Amino acid sequence: MKVFVAKGAGFCYGVKRAMDMAYAFADKNKGKKLYSLREIIHNPQEVKKLESRGVETVEEIGEIKGDAAAIISTHGVTPAEEAALKAKNVEEMDTTCPYVKKIHLIVKRLKEEGYGIIIVGDRDHYEVRGILGYAGQGAAVVSDIKEVKKLNVRARMGIVAQTTLNEAVFSEISCALMQRVFTFRNSEARIFNTICDATHKRQEATVALAKRADVVVIVGGKNSANTRRLTELAKGILKDVHHIESEEELKAAWFKGKKSAGVSAGASTPEWLIKKVVSKIKSYGRK
């Protein structure tokens, strides 16, 4: 069986950077109690690997205690959380992705300039929660086009996207939001495409893969928004699409009678895991 791997599958720049920073920080702070404020990235195997170096993943700042060192996850936190962490006086390493940090700066400036702010993305995702913190009170999150009509909009609105959003979804929601803003005279819709380049390339490559292969396997955390979006995109093109977290979930039946398989992976899926998946799929072909 031919196995194609999507270009740009696996660790993106921000994830690779966060993991490198976290390991260096853990080494430097040996002896201290080590924390990661939320999962450093959305990949269970990588989180476990980091935990094996003594880093405990916690959900809230209140759980960080004693002579500690804390890592801020790649998804970022709110300014209130940043301040609360500072007040703890613990060693700190902020691995927030620079592309997410850029959105923090954009919404901060929009707020200062008096724009209403809308973030398009998953409202439960920590990246979006962090951005919302910077956008301040009155800012809103839109996860679905159906929500657009219920939103409070005003004459000057700034709109940003979660870095891993589906591009077609962002375009569609932005157009709908713009039309709502334009019911005001002298209005302005200021729309920032903050979907990152890695997301763009990964989505594009996954669509190409789904057009080419007979069956597609997407590898990544079930809680990884960008991985779930790859699965949705591929399902828009092909019936046989499977989202797995590791090679153990693969089933031989998926590949029966298929000539080719495609493998893509989320931004937080490590190279070694993709290789394991590819080699197991290839082994089915040899049987």
Added chain:
Amino acid sequence: MKVFVAKGAGFCYGVKRAMDMAYAFADKNKGKKLYSLREIIHNPQEVKKLESRGVETVEEIGEIKGDAAAIISTHGVTPAEEAALKAKNVEEMDTTCPYVKKIHLIVKRLKEEGYGIIIVGDRDHYEVRGILGYAGQGAAVVSDIKEVKKLNVRARMGIVAQTTLNEAVFSEISCALMQRVFTFRNSEARIFNTICDATHKRQEATVALAKRADVVVIVGGKNSANTRRLTELAKGILKDVHHIESEEELKAAWFKGKKSAGVSAGASTPEWLIKKVVSKIKSYGRK
């Protein structure tokens, strides 16, 4: 026959203001050679009335000569034309509509801040030519959605509308432009709805009229962009729509067998002309 007149038909704020300013200026400068740089508004009867006070309408600044006084039309001019007029050292009255002037300021600022600029509107209309002058080299005009794919866009674009543009057309073109901008990473589409309130109300009222009446008559200059757009809007709803410049063009046959007629008019159509049209239509009903 019942005759309905659309709310907001006739002189808008900018046109009324321009005519008042022009007459006062003509009175004050009696004895001087009086010019209007292009038609003060796009209504042939009103232009003639102003000409009967000794004001000559010219197309180019070169035609303004001697100890003169010159009026800038309500559609505005380019900064180069403003400078050329200043250099002539003639008495000057700028009747540019404040809503058009506001667009000049928006595009000037967008240019200073490094945005690419697109103006959605009629490229041959003097309002658009004036705005284009302020937007500077590299700015482009889009008159039709088909032109969007050929445009040079970059990662940061500012988009404005001619004050009298059809709102649905602006929305559609803006969405298409936004999608082109979003092919760039870290991109921003900054879209200003500069369609004026009078246009909005007039278009809304004309659509309501076309839904209610059996035949619709639109009164206004054949060279008036906003009048032509009212005609298009009404034609989207009703077959029997007629664009006339004066009551002399009315035909009895249009109203045969009709129970009601609707009358709407462009921003540069005076009240007295609308009244003449209404009374002539009513006279058909009495025959």
